[in-house]
Amino acid sequence: MEKIERDFYLRDPEEQADFLQQTWCNECQQVDLGMTDPVEYELDGKIAIEGKCKKCKSTVTTEIASEDEDDVWQ
């Protein structure tokens, strides 16, 4: 599937802050460590934000439930 890049920074600042805070890191096995360098993209109809774990710098991905936002974006 093609990965379509989106602009994370178009989101509300509050929403951005939430997504940067609410993470799951597979390496640390911990939630909410936070991420840096967020990149938002769409893959296979799903929106996700990929960034780096603040603690270990591994890649962390947050999938966004997009049920009520689909219409706005089309």
Ligand SMILES: [Zn+2]
């Ligand atoms: Zn980590």
